[in-house]
Amino acid sequence: MSDDLTALPAGFDGGMLETLAGFVTELRRAGIPVSLTENLDAMEAIRHVPLEDRSAFKYALAATMVKNNAHWKAFETVFEVYFSFRGSDYRLREEEGDGDVEAMLEELIGAREGEGGSGEGLSAEELAEMLYRALMDGNDALLRALARAAVTRYAGMEPGRPVGGTYYLYRTLRQLDLDGVLERMMAEAHAQVPSDLTELEERLARDEYESRLDALRREIESEIRRRLVADRGAEAVARAVRKPLPEDIDFMHASRDELVALRKAIAPLTRKLAVRLARKRRHGRKGPLDFRSTVRHSLSTGGVPADPQFRYPRPSKPEIMVIADISGSVASFARFTLQMVYAISSQFSRVRSFVFIDGIDEVTDYFKGTDDIGHAIHRINTEADVIWVDGHSDYGHAFETYWERWGKEISGKTTVLLLGDARNNYHASQSWVVAEMAKKARHVYWLNPEPRSYWDTGDSIVGQYAAHCDSAHECRNLKQLERFVEHLG
Amino acid sequence: MTDVTASRFDSPSVVRDGLRHVDYLADDSIAGVVFLADRLGKPILVEGPAGTGKTQLAKSVAELTGARLIRLQCYEGLDESKALYEWNYKKQLLRIQAQRVGESAGEWSDIEEDIFSEEFLLTRPLLEAIRADEPVVLLIDEVDRVEVETEALLLEILSDYQVSIPELGTVAAKQIPLVFLTSNNTRELSEALKRRCLFLHIDYPDIAREKEIVLTKVGGITDSLAEQIVRIVRSIRSLELKKAPSVSETLDWARTLLLLGIDHVDAESAKETLHVLLKYQSDIEKAAKELSSSGAPGR
Numbered sequence: 092m093s094d095d096l097t098a099l100p101a102g103f104d105g106g107m108l109e110t111l112a113g114f115v116t117e118l119r120r121a122g123i124p125v126s127l128t129e130n131l132d133a134m135e136a137i138r139h140v141p142l143e144d145r146s147a148f149k150y151a152l153a154a155t156m157v158k159n160n161a162h163w164k165a166f167e168t169v170f171e172v173y174f175s176f177r178g179s180d181y182r183l184r185e186e187e188g189d190g191d192v193e194a195m196l197e198e199l200i201g202a203r204e205g206e207g208g209s210g211e212g213l214s215a216e217e218l219a220e221m222l223y224r225a226l227m228d229g230n231d232a233l234l235r236a237l238a239r240a241a242v243t244r245y246a247g248m249e250p251g252r253p254v255g256g257t258y259y260l261y262r263t264l265r266q267l268d269l270d271g272v273l274e275r276m277m278a279e280a281h282a283q284v285p286s287d288l289t290e291l292e293e294r295l296a297r298d299e300y301e302s303r304l305d306a307l308r309r310e311i312e313s314e315i316r317r318r319l320v321a322d323r324g325a326e327a328v329a330r331a332v333r334k335p336l337p338e339d340i341d342f343m344h345a346s347r348d349e350l351v352a353l354r355k356a357i358a359p360l361t362r363k364l365a366v367r368l369a370r371k372r373r374h375g376r377k378g379p380l381d382f383r384s385t386v387r388h389s390l391s392t393g394g395v396p397a398d399p400q401f402r403y404p405r406p407s408k409p410e411i412m413v414i415a416d417i418s419g420s421v422a423s424f425a426r427f428t429l430q431m432v433y434a435i436s437s438q439f440s441r442v443r444s445f446v447f448i449d450g451i452d453e454v455t456d457y458f459k460g461t462d463d464i465g466h467a468i469h470r471i472n473t474e475a476d477v478i479w480v481d482g483h484s485d486y487g488h489a490f491e492t493y494w495e496r497w498g499k500e501i502s503g504k505t506t507v508l509l510l511g512d513a514r515n516n517y518h519a520s521q522s523w524v525v526a527e528m529a530k531k532a533r534h535v536y537w538l539n540p541e542p543r544s545y546w547d548t549g550d551s552i553v554g555q556y557a558a559h560c561d562s563a564h565e566c567r568n569l570k571q572l573e574r575f576v577e578h579l580g
Numbered sequence: 581m582t583d584v585t586a587s588r589f590d591s592p593s594v595v596r597d598g599l600r601h602v603d604y605l606a607d608d609s610i611a612g613v614v615f616l617a618d619r620l621g622k623p624i625l626v627e628g629p630a631g632t633g634k635t636q637l638a639k640s641v642a643e644l645t646g647a648r649l650i651r652l653q654c655y656e657g658l659d660e661s662k663a664l665y666e667w668n669y670k671k672q673l674l675r676i677q678a679q680r681v682g683e684s685a686g687e688w689s690d691i692e693e694d695i696f697s698e699e700f701l702l703t704r705p706l707l708e709a710i711r712a713d714e715p716v717v718l719l720i721d722e723v724d725r726v727e728v729e730t731e732a733l734l735l736e737i738l739s740d741y742q743v744s745i746p747e748l749g750t751v752a753a754k755q756i757p758l759v760f761l762t763s764n765n766t767r768e769l770s771e772a773l774k775r776r777c778l779f780l781h782i783d784y785p786d787i788a789r790e791k792e793i794v795l796t797k798v799g800g801i802t803d804s805l806a807e808q809i810v811r812i813v814r815s816i817r818s819l820e821l822k823k824a825p826s827v828s829e830t831l832d833w834a835r836t837l838l839l840l841g842i843d844h845v846d847a848e849s850a851k852e853t854l855h856v857l858l859k860y861q862s863d864i865e866k867a868a869k870e871l872s873s874s875g876a877p878g879r
């Protein structure tokens with residue numbers, strides 16, 4: 092083998108090299124930090140894997156260029172856009188060795204793609220029935236082929252139309268009615284056993300069927316993507332499907348899927364944060380020389396004080412008071428911030444939390460005696476008394492009420508975190524409350540999930556509050572939130 | 581260093597079959613990355629949740645290749661003298677005193693040269709792996725436990741397979757060992773370290789592989805019980821828990837059920853043994869509740 096790094100493995104041509112370059116560029120655009128060395132490593136790595144082994148090829152690229160598991164999904168999407176198109180052709184025929192299925196379907200479906208093939212060979216009912224059976228039997232190969240047939244028939248893809256894949260996905264799934272399919276599968280599972288299914292059996296069956304349906308959805312999505320790439324080229328499609336990495340997802344505009352991704356991402360993040368802060372506490376805070384201990388230790392070195400001992404100062408841990416707006420647009424921001432603060436609560440002598448919309452309520456107890464943040468959040472959303480008049484944010488009234496009821500409990504050990512976008516619906520700000528807080532508390536910080544450029548526009552009055560705080564921080568995503576919370580500990 | 585002369589495996593599937601032979605069930609990504617590590621002469625950084633077979637992978641690769649496993653267990657406060665090498669001060673001191681007692685005419689430079697020779701060197705795991713004559717697999721376990729600064733100790737070994745000892749010079753590896761670093765991801769590792777390694781994330785196995793693991797590791801278990809076990813575990817893992825069950829906990833649970841003579845798990849027997857699978861009381865309660873509900877929407 093030649094040592095020239097640009098030498099390509101058999102089967103690679105100039106076109107492939109270009110595809111790879113585009114692929115790496117897109118990884119970087121998606122936010123994955125691929126260094127030059129890593130890029131070269133990847134090129135070296137793929138010389139060693141057989142090109143037709145698609146999965147080995149994929150893992151070679153991933154192992155050399157993606158070194159953070161949170162970036163895996165983004166990698167997979169880009170990989171699919173750049174490499175599945177040519178892959179899809181031999182996948183059914185060679186790898187899986189089920190060319191027969193393919194041939195049979197081809198016949199059934201009639202002309203596919205090409206002449207706007209709408210799957211005429213197979214009626215809608217026949218397609219639905221085959222799909223149902225394949226799902227019931229867990230026949231993956233057949234499901235893959237049927238996914239293609241479904242896309243051909245239902246997605247109504249038109250060449251050159253600049254729409255993203257979700258539109259076509261939606262059209263296809265609507266026709267397939269997978270919720271209905273799931274219920275039919277469950278009914279058959281029930282019918283299969285003489286005595287009825289136990290609840291446990293029912294649950295296991297449902298989980299299994301749901302995972303098969305998920306696989307089918309993914310297959311349909313992939314198929315649509317392949318066709319989009321064939322039509323518009325990888326670069327255009329990659330741009331259309333690019334999504335932010337979990338740590339960059341905007342709290343305020345997260346879609347349902349993104350919220351799920353956020354919830355997954357936050358657990359390892361808080362775990363790391365907790366470990367880091369605990370270590371920081373243990374180390375790097377050398378106190379004054381401990382004379383007695385030094386002398387005691389010097390006995391082992393013949394009385395020479397070779398190993399000076401230091402006292403560890405125990406800086407008093409702050410008490411945290413979180414005061415959070417939980418109205419619609421900022422609710423998930425409040426949730427993630429509370430989750431992060433509670434995850435590192437051992438760093439603090441105490442954490443108290445208050446939530447408001449136009450009324451305010453203390454919810455500290457919801458977090459007591461449970462490890463389950465989700466449960467506490469659920470109670471906040473259902474039980475906390477946060478509505479005073481109309482359920483539109485009124486920071487002024489909430490802060491005033493806070494001050495009356497709990498203001499005297501702020502002490503010199505208290506750090507106050509105020510959370511929200513300060514969109515006050517043109518009510519009075521009562522910012523004097525924040526000024527009073529700042530006089531008594533150790534620190535007062537404002538965390539705002541809006542981009543800084545929006546602050547103090549429209550009905551946002553964050554500036555009036557921030558003027559009295561130690562500082563105000565933009566916290567639009569996990570990355571920024573983590574940075575702030577770390578500096579708290 | 582990328583010029584690897586002898587490679588140990590012909591293809592990723594050879595790795596996979598070989599590992600299966602020593603009772604380790606690998607998927608495409610595990611087999612693919614081990615194959616590459618051998619070809620490229622690069623270390624693997626293995627990351628993932630607890631109990632998913634990270635440590636076992638290194639052990640199994642050692643067994644498969646007939647190599648000696650050398651393990652460096654990392655901990656907070658690990659330093660050079662425990663990871664790389666240390667001079668044997670006592671022995672050096674004795675040597676110097678012996679010199680004094682004997683002819684007093686010894687040149688200091690002679691003594692110095694003498695006491696900083698291999699005879700007085702205490703080899704620690706990293707150096708031991710580099711100096712080994714026979715094939716070795718080096719396992720640097722739980723590397724995320726050492727401080728960021730200590731990571732620097734590893735860099736020279738990981739990129740050049742050599743150790744520099746000021747008094748002795750550079751010791752280079754006779755053969756490139758396969759190196760595994762594992763991490764539970766309790767902190768971000770340095771870019772420098774990551775750049776030198778291939779990255780492998782081992783997640784919970786899919787249902788088919790976990791079943792195979794159970795069948796392989798738990799003697800005497802029936803196919804249908806194994807199937808049930810892994811399905812229940814999958815359902816439990818889909819809940820939002822403090823700590824999801826690991827593969828080792830699945831195995832413990834399978835062994836427990838077998839011991840109790842249970843060949844079909846129902847909600848009752850599952851609930852009674854959940855503490856083997858889950859460590860937190862709140863998780864146990866949550867799972868118990870979920871297992872006795874059908875999981876239908878609107879639960």
Ligand SMILES: Nc1ncnc2c1ncn2[C@@H]1O[C@H](COP(=O)(O)OP(=O)(O)OP(=O)(O)O)[C@@H](O)[C@H]1O
Binds near residue numbers: 636
């Ligand atoms: N793929 C696998 N094949 C066979 N056994 C496995 C596999 N994965 C895990 N196991 C078994 O699970 C147990 C736990 O594995 P191991 O100790 O390697 O986990 P780990 O990932 O290193 O965990 P930790 O992060 O806690 O150190 C071992 O008994 C191992 O044999």
Ligand SMILES: [Mg+2]
Binds near residue numbers: 634635636721762
């Ligand atoms: Mg381990």
